[in-house]
Amino acid sequence: MNVLEIKNLTKKFGDFIAVDNMSLAVQEGEIFGFLGSNGAGKSTTINMIAGLLQTNGGEIKILDKNIASHSKLAKMNIGIVPQDLAIYEDMTAYENVRFFAGLYGLRGAELKERVEEALVFVGLLDKQKSLPKDFSGGMKRRLNIACAIAHRPKLIIMDEPTVGIDPQSRNYILTSVRKLNEMGCTVIYTSHYMEEVEEICSRIAIMDHGKVIAEGTKEQLKAIITDTRDIWVEVKNTENLEEAALKEIKGVNSISIEENVIKINSQSEVNNLNHIIQFFISRLIEIRSLQEQAPNLETVFLTLTGRNLRD
Amino acid sequence: MNIFNIALIEFKHTIRDVRTLVFMLAFPIVMMLILGTALSTTFDKNIKIGKINVLYTEKTDISFSSPFHGFIKEAKKQDIHFKKAPHGLDGKKAVKQNHYDAYVVVTDKGVQFYGSERNSIQASIAEGMLSAFTDKYNLITEVAKEKPDQVQTVMASVSTTPGSYVKETSLNADKAPGSMDYYAVAMTTMIALYSAISASNLIRGERIRNTAVRLVIAPINKMEIFLGKILGSLALNLVCIMLVMAFSRFVFGADWGVHPGMVLLILFTEVFLAVSFGLGISYIIKADQGTRTILMIILQLSSFFGGAYFRIENADGILRFIMNLSPLTWAREALTKIIYNNDLTAALPVISLNLGISLLFLLFAVVAFRRREGL
Ligand SMILES: Nc1ncnc2c1ncn2[C@@H]1O[C@H](COP(=O)(O)OP(=O)(O)O)[C@@H](O)[C@H]1O
Ligand SMILES: [Mg+2]
Numbered sequence: 001m002n003v004l005e006i007k008n009l010t011k012k013f014g015d016f017i018a019v020d021n022m023s024l025a026v027q028e029g030e031i032f033g034f035l036g037s038n039g040a041g042k043s044t045t046i047n048m049i050a051g052l053l054q055t056n057g058g059e060i061k062i063l064d065k066n067i068a069s070h071s072k073l074a075k076m077n078i079g080i081v082p083q084d085l086a087i088y089e090d091m092t093a094y095e096n097v098r099f100f101a102g103l104y105g106l107r108g109a110e111l112k113e114r115v116e117e118a119l120v121f122v123g124l125l126d127k128q129k130s131l132p133k134d135f136s137g138g139m140k141r142r143l144n145i146a147c148a149i150a151h152r153p154k155l156i157i158m159d160e161p162t163v164g165i166d167p168q169s170r171n172y173i174l175t176s177v178r179k180l181n182e183m184g185c186t187v188i189y190t191s192h193y194m195e196e197v198e199e200i201c202s203r204i205a206i207m208d209h210g211k212v213i214a215e216g217t218k219e220q221l222k223a224i225i226t227d228t229r230d231i232w233v234e235v236k237n238t239e240n241l242e243e244a245a246l247k248e249i250k251g252v253n254s255i256s257i258e259e260n261v262i263k264i265n266s267q268s269e270v271n272n273l274n275h276i277i278q279f280f281i282s283r284l285i286e287i288r289s290l291q292e293q294a295p296n297l298e299t300v301f302l303t304l305t306g307r308n309l310r311d
Numbered sequence: 312m313n314i315f316n317i318a319l320i321e322f323k324h325t326i327r328d329v330r331t332l333v334f335m336l337a338f339p340i341v342m343m344l345i346l347g348t349a350l351s352t353t354f355d356k357n358i359k360i361g362k363i364n365v366l367y368t369e370k371t372d373i374s375f376s377s378p379f380h381g382f383i384k385e386a387k388k389q390d391i392h393f394k395k396a397p398h399g400l401d402g403k404k405a406v407k408q409n410h411y412d413a414y415v416v417v418t419d420k421g422v423q424f425y426g427s428e429r430n431s432i433q434a435s436i437a438e439g440m441l442s443a444f445t446d447k448y449n450l451i452t453e454v455a456k457e458k459p460d461q462v463q464t465v466m467a468s469v470s471t472t473p474g475s476y477v478k479e480t481s482l483n484a485d486k487a488p489g490s491m492d493y494y495a496v497a498m499t500t501m502i503a504l505y506s507a508i509s510a511s512n513l514i515r516g517e518r519i520r521n522t523a524v525r526l527v528i529a530p531i532n533k534m535e536i537f538l539g540k541i542l543g544s545l546a547l548n549l550v551c552i553m554l555v556m557a558f559s560r561f562v563f564g565a566d567w568g569v570h571p572g573m574v575l576l577i578l579f580t581e582v583f584l585a586v587s588f589g590l591g592i593s594y595i596i597k598a599d600q601g602t603r604t605i606l607m608i609i610l611q612l613s614s615f616f617g618g619a620y621f622r623i624e625n626a627d628g629i630l631r632f633i634m635n636l637s638p639l640t641w642a643r644e645a646l647t648k649i650i651y652n653n654d655l656t657a658a659l660p661v662i663s664l665n666l667g668i669s670l671l672f673l674l675f676a677v678v679a680f681r682r683r684e685g686l
Contacts, residue, residue: 053684091320
């Protein structure tokens with residue numbers, strides 16, 4: 001079943017088209033990644049799914065029901081973790097979660113249970129009586145998540161939940177996303193951090209200028225990149241290295257040197273590995289290791305758009 | 312239920328905001344203390360009312376004439392002297408020229424009353440007694456203040472047992488506000504008006520905090536958010552005002568009269584007015600800083616010309632006109648009449664005015680709110 005289905009979705013701000021005739025389907029049980037640089041239209045898309053913004057054309061279905069005509073059903077089944085924190089800084093963590101969960105019709109003992117469950121989930125139960133204004137950035141982000149999951153939505157949409165936080169909180173959040181997914185939630189995870197999306201998402205859509213420019217599993221996306229490959233050579237020392245001569249080797253596009261690792265980007269169709277090894281041996285540079293790097297999403301993005309993800 | 316939850320969170324949220332609390336509680340109390348003490352000499356609590364002179368004309372038959380004459384006799388014991396108008400004398404003019412405190416025309420249907428604006432305390436006392444009297448005879452009193460063309464009919468609502476009219480109203484005959492009494496009422500009505508500030512931030516605050524997002528994506532009606540927010544704000548501001556009142560009453564010994572219910576009702580409608588106004592303004596003026604500035608200017612002017620900081624006496628002409636624009640004036644003068652003259656009829660005009668204007672602003676805010684995407 002499709003938890004979310006978007007057809008020909010468009011959003012304009014004046015003359016500017018933020019989301020451009022976009023179509024997409026997310027199936028039940030997926031962790032679906034939205035990858036795109038700042039301004040790609042990720043948040044705008046999410047805001048339309050959430051009912052925060054009106055569309056300028058197209059259709060959005062949640063659990064096979066059009067959200068325009070079934071807005072209450074859609075809202076009950078979605079939990080949104082907004083990109084910007086949306087919590088009351090001077091209400092305790094517990095009060096925050098309880099208030100927002102209460103808006104979903106939860107009452108009494110059930111409400112209390114769900115609030116505690118959500119706080120346990122994000123690891124803030126021991127801070128339930130503290131005020132978010134005394135929290136670290138990571139703790140606020142986690143509370144932001146707790147407020148979105150206490151009503152047990154079928155679909156959880158996280159809009160850049162790890163922006164500007166410490167690695168520990170980031171790992172905590174990534175782990176919780178996986179846990180939520182194992183518990184049966186479908187998750188849409190938005191980020192401009194390629195590593196995160198690559199790590200947890202089962203399927204990924206790459207967005208650029210309001211359009212989905214590529215969609216599929218990591219493997220499918222990487223298969224797009226067939227024309228170049230990266231070869232990393234670790235050497236004992238780089239003293240006698242003549243960079244210019246290395247670049248002369250047929251098929252080599254570029255090289256970069258980081259400490260003792262020489263990173264060579266080369267055309268795939270040219271079989272020049274022999275020449276490269278020969279280059280080091282003839283100059284008596286001792287090779288410690290040599291490996292061919294698998295392409296990552298960063299290179300996929302670069303290839304598709306000609307830009308780096310974080311530009 | 313959602314409305315109640317939203318109201319509760321608004322209440323809790325504001326009550327933890329120390330700045331707002333200091334402003335709504337400590338500020339009026341400190342002002343009362345300072346002004347009430349510093350300016351105490353300018354208020355003479357034991358004003359000697361002295362003799363009250365009322366001119367009257369009878370256009371009535373015998374049946375009503377005799378109780379009226381009985382009333383005149385009773386009144387004389389309280390130093391209220393009725394004098395029959397000589398033929399050809401313009402009674403209203405005589406009042407205007409300050410020869411008399413009031414002029415009364417007695418007809419079959421009831422009593423028309425023209426009180427002096429200058430000697431308003433004396434006029435009020437006479438008016439109160441007359442109201443009680445006519446009440447007994449199920450008549451109506453028509454009251455005007457030197458403006459015969461604007462005669463309003465006021466139902467006398469002072470509930471008195473028959474025969475006790477003179478006694479009851481004259482009990483307070485020499486009661487007048489001392490400085491602390493004055494500033495207790497002035498500061499409380501002022502702070503009621505300042506509810507507009509927190510109200511202007513009711514919905515906008517949610518937007519700035521970004522919590523608006525969660526409210527909008529929740530499966531609740533947008534109007535529930537709106538009503539809940541207003542309810543929470545009303546409740547909180549009313550609690551603040553009651554605390555200020557209680558403090559002024561029990562710590563400073565300020566006089567709040569014997570009709571606390573009516574006093575609270577007037578204050579409640581004033582808070583309602585302020586909250587609707589603040590909310591309305593926040594939709595009329597789009598910029599954050601602009602709203603606050605304009606609101607502060609309006610509130611300061613209303614406070615100043617409403618007599619919050621010092622009593623404006625015997626104002627007329629343009630000054631009186633400006634004073635009458637301030638909701639603080641309406642509320643304060645009505646409260647004074649209720650507290651010092653037991654004149655509950657004074658409540659009706661201010662309550663209707665407050666509610667009427669509130670509804671206008673609220674209507675505007677609702678329309679703007681519903682039109683807007685998000686909150
Ligand atoms: N309310 C708005 N008014 C005008 N332009 C907007 C508005 N919201 C977003 N945009 C523009 O739409 C584009 C997409 O923004 P957004 O969806 O926030 O991107 P992302 O979340 O992928 O970083 C950006 O160029 C942004 O400037
Ligand atoms: Mg975004």
